[in-house]
Amino acid sequence: NIRHDHLHHITSEIVKREPSFICIEDLNVNGMMKNRHLSKTVQQQGFYEFRRQMEYKSKWNNIQVIIADRFFPSSKLCSCCGKIKKDLKLSERIYKCECGNVIDRDLQAALNLKKYGEDVLKRSVA
Structure with missing residues (x-):
């Protein structure tokens, strides 16, 4: 719950700053999960949840979210x-x-x- 709460706080803080746009990378999370040294850490970060929250909170505040190509x-x-x-x-x-x-x-x-x-x-x- 602490991680989930932190994601809500950080995404809300970013949106509150009212940027003209937000640009994030489209990461290959499945590929990162295959690396046994990174998989647990990647899983704990909640990249999908961060992106999901950024997208819906930005939409509420009329801030465009731009997803940079994976490559x-x-x-x-x-x-x-x-x-x-x-x-x-x-x-x-x-x-x-x-x-x-x-x-x-x-x-x-x-x-x-x-x-x-x-x-x-x-x-x-x-």
Whole structure:
């Protein structure tokens, strides 16, 4: 119940900030569940429930939810030059690009998802 309550609180907090859109990744949860080292942790995170709550709470508040394609390289794409680093390992937490960009991997993914969402909105308006 603590995890379930936390999901409600965090999704409500995100929606209360009234963003112009919310962009999340479509993750391959079934594939992650096959990894015996990750399966228990992935199961406990409640990714499906998080997405479900984000979608219905956003709909109530007229906030568009954009789902990034499962194969969008959010972590591997440089937010400065746009080059994709194909050999990025999951253990590498700092992203270092040839252009000089050095950034936390999660922040890099967040910036790329923001840009992805903005691009989707621009295409839908045009």
